[in-house]
Amino acid sequence: MSFRGWLFCLVVVLAGAARPAAGQTFDPRSAVPPDSLKASDEILPHRPDSLRRRFDQERIINRLKAYSRRKTIVGKALSGLLNFTQRQEEQAGLDAVLLNRQFDQHNFKVVRRVEITTLDAFGYSLSDSTKVPRSFWEKSGNALHLKTSRSRIRQVLLFRPGQPLEPQALAESERLLRQTPEILDARVLVNETSSTRDSVDIRVITTDVFSITAGLQVGSATAGIVTFGDQNFLGQGHQLENAYEYGRGLSTDNGETPQQWSYVGSYTAPFRNFVYGQARYRNENNYRSGGVTLKRDFYSPSARYAGAITFDSYSQDVALVAPPPGQPYVYYPLKSLVQDAWVGRALRLRSYDLGYENPGRVIVAGRLIRTDFSAVPRPDPGTGVPTPDYHDGTLLLGTVGYSVRRYYKDRYLFGFGRTEDVPAGTLLSLTAGYDVNRVVPRRYLAARIAAGGFNTRSGYLYGAVDIGAFQRLDQNRQWEQGVLSTELTSFTRLYHLGDWQYRHFLSSRGTIGINRRPGDILQGITNDRGLRGFSPATPILATSRFVVNYETTLFTPLSLLGFRLAGLAFADAAWVSEQPRGGSPFGRAPYTGFGLGMRFRNEFTALRTFQILIGYYPRGLTAANGVRLFESARETVTFNDFGLGAPGTAPYQ
Numbered sequence: 001m002s003f004r005g006w007l008f009c010l011v012v013v014l015a016g017a018a019r020p021a022a023g024q025t026f027d028p029r030s031a032v033p034p035d036s037l038k039a040s041d042e043i044l045p046h047r048p049d050s051l052r053r054r055f056d057q058e059r060i061i062n063r064l065k066a067y068s069r070r071k072t073i074v075g076k077a078l079s080g081l082l083n084f085t086q087r088q089e090e091q092a093g094l095d096a097v098l099l100n101r102q103f104d105q106h107n108f109k110v111v112r113r114v115e116i117t118t119l120d121a122f123g124y125s126l127s128d129s130t131k132v133p134r135s136f137w138e139k140s141g142n143a144l145h146l147k148t149s150r151s152r153i154r155q156v157l158l159f160r161p162g163q164p165l166e167p168q169a170l171a172e173s174e175r176l177l178r179q180t181p182e183i184l185d186a187r188v189l190v191n192e193t194s195s196t197r198d199s200v201d202i203r204v205i206t207t208d209v210f211s212i213t214a215g216l217q218v219g220s221a222t223a224g225i226v227t228f229g230d231q232n233f234l235g236q237g238h239q240l241e242n243a244y245e246y247g248r249g250l251s252t253d254n255g256e257t258p259q260q261w262s263y264v265g266s267y268t269a270p271f272r273n274f275v276y277g278q279a280r281y282r283n284e285n286n287y288r289s290g291g292v293t294l295k296r297d298f299y300s301p302s303a304r305y306a307g308a309i310t311f312d313s314y315s316q317d318v319a320l321v322a323p324p325p326g327q328p329y330v331y332y333p334l335k336s337l338v339q340d341a342w343v344g345r346a347l348r349l350r351s352y353d354l355g356y357e358n359p360g361r362v363i364v365a366g367r368l369i370r371t372d373f374s375a376v377p378r379p380d381p382g383t384g385v386p387t388p389d390y391h392d393g394t395l396l397l398g399t400v401g402y403s404v405r406r407y408y409k410d411r412y413l414f415g416f417g418r419t420e421d422v423p424a425g426t427l428l429s430l431t432a433g434y435d436v437n438r439v440v441p442r443r444y445l446a447a448r449i450a451a452g453g454f455n456t457r458s459g460y461l462y463g464a465v466d467i468g469a470f471q472r473l474d475q476n477r478q479w480e481q482g483v484l485s486t487e488l489t490s491f492t493r494l495y496h497l498g499d500w501q502y503r504h505f506l507s508s509r510g511t512i513g514i515n516r517r518p519g520d521i522l523q524g525i526t527n528d529r530g531l532r533g534f535s536p537a538t539p540i541l542a543t544s545r546f547v548v549n550y551e552t553t554l555f556t557p558l559s560l561l562g563f564r565l566a567g568l569a570f571a572d573a574a575w576v577s578e579q580p581r582g583g584s585p586f587g588r589a590p591y592t593g594f595g596l597g598m599r600f601r602n603e604f605t606a607l608r609t610f611q612i613l614i615g616y617y618p619r620g621l622t623a624a625n626g627v628r629l630f631e632s633a634r635e636t637v638t639f640n641d642f643g644l645g646a647p648g649t650a651p652y653q
Contacts, residue, residue, distance in 0.1 A: 103190050108164045112199040114157070115191075116150045121210040126187050141210055146235040148182055148208050155237070155272055156180060157188075157204065158302060165200060172300050175407060175421055177206060181239065182232035184209045208232065217631045219535060223247025239268040249622045250285060250539060256328050258539070259285040274299045285539070286317040286331065291338075298346060298643040301359055301405050307343035308646060314338070318519035319541075320377060320385050321580070332377030334390065334519070342367035342646040344399075359425070360404045367647040369395040377519065388518050393437030397444065399647035401429030408454045412494050412501055412555050413637075422460060424452045425642035433647070435470060442470040442480075446650055450642065452489075459503075462489040462640065468650035469514060482514030482582075483650035486546075489637050499557040505637055510546040511652060513582025520582075523653055525574040531593040532572060533615040533630045537622045544577035544585040553599070563600040563610070570595050570613075593617045609633050 120142040123133025133139050156176050158169040170188045177186035184207045191201040211232035217225040229241040242265045250258035262284030269277045274296055281290040295308030317331035344365030351358040372392050379385035404425040413420050433444035446468025454460045469482030492504045511522060522542045526534050530547045554567040572593040575585040597613030611632045618626055 103170050104167075106165055106190055106195065106200045107167045109195070109198055109200040111159050111161050111163055111165050111202060113201045114154075114159070114161055114204060115201070116153050116204045117206070118147045118150065118153065119205070119207045120147055121145050121184070121208045124207050126185050126205060126207060144212075145208065145210055146232070148206065148232060148237065149235045152182075152235070152237040152270070153177070153204060153206060155270060155274070158300065159202070166302065169302070170202070172302065173204075176300065177204075179421065180237065182209060182211055182237050183207070215631070215633065219249075219628070219630065220247065223249060237270045239266075241266050248285075249535065249537065251537065274303070288315045289313065297645060298344065298363070301346075301361060301643075304346050304348075305344070306346075306365075306645070308341070310338070310340040312338045312340070318377060320379060320388065320518045322578075330379075330383075330385075332379065333375040334373075334377060335375040336371055336373045336390075339370040339372075340367070342397075344644070344646070346403075359406060360402065361644075363399070363401045363403055363429075363644040365399045365644065365647050367395075367397040367399075369397070371395070386518060389439055391437050391439050393435055395433055395435050395444070395649075397431060397433035397647040397649075399429055399431045399644065401427065401448075401644040403427050403642050403644050405642045410454070410456065410494075412503065413491070422454050423639050423641050424454045424460075426451050427464075427642045427644065429644055431468065431647050433649075441473045443473060444468065444470050444649060448650075450487075450640065452640075452642070455493075457493055459492040460490060463487065464640065466650045478515075480515045481517060481520070481652075483652045484510070484512040484514060485650055486510040487640070489639070491637060500554060502552060502554040505551040505553065506549070507637055508546070508548045510585075511544065512546075512585065513543045513577075513652065516543055516580075516582045516652075518580055520652065522576075525576060525591060527632075528634060530572065530574040531591060531617070532570065532632060532634055533595065533613060533628055534572075534591070534593055534617055534620070535622050535628065536620050540576060540591075540620070541578055542576035542585070543579055543582045545574065546576075546585045547574045548572070566599040566601065568597050568599055568611075568613075570597075570615075591617070591620050609635065 120133070122141040122145075123131065123135075123138035125131040133142055156173065158173045158176070159165055170190070174186050174188040177183050177188070186204070186206045189203045189205075191203055194201045209231070211230050213227065213229045213231070215225075215227040217227075219225075223246060225243060225245045227241075227243045229239070231239050233240050243263070245262045246260065248258075248260050248262065250260060262282075264280075264282045264284075266278060266280035271277065276293075276295055278293045278295075279291075280293075282288065289312060291310060291312035293308060293310040295310075296306050297303075298306045313336075315333070315335045318334050319329040319331055321330075323329055342365060344363055347362045347364070349358040349360045349362065371394075373390050376390040377388055379387060404427075406424050408422045408424060410420055410422050413422070427448065427450040429448045431444070431446040431448075435442040435444060446466065448464065448466045450462070450464035452460070452462035464485075464487040466483070466485040469479045472478050472480065486509070488506070488508045490506050495502050513520065513522075520543065522545050523529055524536070524540050525531055525542065525545060525547065526536070530545070532549075549570070549572050551568055551570045556565050556567065558565040570593075573590045574592075575588070575590045577583050577585040577587060593615050595613050595615035597611055600610040600612075611634070613630060613632060615628050615630065616626055617628070621628060
């Protein structure tokens, strides 16, 4: 049997062994044995029918629970595999509005002390203080885990001892902690017993995730993807990511030998005041890049300043024209060094709600990008191939925008019952710039509009449109290197079928090239950029792309070894244009993919989602029958915040 066959059998066995995560209920009458003389028939346990014994789920679970308490090998195995504790957070109600005013009376008090408690990844719960690691698996996982240091927690808090407590600093700090990749959940509370009229003590409690990640996605006996990372290296919040893909199966009809492997890696380190440093490297067929960045974003509506400085080096081989059938591509070297720096300022608007800030911000930012080319394509004039006008230059950009950010809470989006933050709001921005170069100076104009809303009854809807282009300041005044980008993200409310729950997800992304330069191409339509699990037999050199992704996720009450189980069905479609300068992508039939799968979710690990899917692709796939079994960690949807970042050109990638 092949590896895929063994993997599929293993999944079937695990799914069959899964059990309800909340399959028991507590009856207060069972705490005291009933009096057999005075108790009514309703109180006394029903006697089994001597002829036909009825299935009793509660009785079976109680027996399994009793066996799990034994000191035998079977008892220890059951204790490690099964979790009989009902999830309290799933039974409680959820206030959709994240804005938390329960600590209003402490606004502007001086923070006297901050007590920080960090908990290990397994066996602890912020909703149940009595829960501690008990099983062998929980204790073993914690032994391999390094808890997040208190100094890392202090980096994320928006308050400091000796300073006045700003409004919403507690709720925002809790949200920021929850959004860091090394923290599973957080509570930021006021110690009411020690607070006074002018000072306050604060308690911060966090639970970690198991930050080490590793994965192997096997496509065939000689192809796959190996990943390794750590989202909390040495407990300091440093992030290490590596992905190596081998046996990519790239081939052409003209005898070329494309590079069959690729590598992408990065290392990110956080500092105080939400400053991050990052180093990265990427190497794949005809493309290599590396760079370093030091940045600070508008991480919260309370942030007033942001900026970054970046150095990137690019080296790629580009094909300026498609060759005749049967002839090889002619590649030319293109190497460049990009130096990038920007700074931004957020201006607060007047608030008419006494004691609370206006969520709207007017943001102004400026950016300078310097590009130096060390090698550019120089085709032989006798070939008739046009010479592209790559040249050194400096791009100056300025942006003025209006941003409104709000955050809501929901569940069963990416996780199983865990509180998740949903951004909503409005963003309007105008960008103008000037490209200084030795050939023809150019101006740049761009606009962006984005809006999103959320309601627990109707769901979530987000839409965004970006458009931008350069104009040559010569006699022709021609517009070039334009991009029209669209984005749509939506999901329905949560539907219930007993203990089973499901949602529908729909998203689309469009990148339309407008009068692009020769050699400007997009990065295919695989994985996050298009069709999940799609592995084309030949490279798809797209200049315009439009992708639609649909998914239905069924959240089940089943659990095994701490992993919750969900079923999913998906349908993806991607339209592409291979015209050299862009244009509409709808001239040809789309690439499509359809599939089913299972998603295993463990909230306590950094690699929280593990998916096994079977996809069918009518055309373009390496496999002749169009069927592929693959593993993926791709999230259902991705959220875009409504904060304004660095001024830039519309993305074309």
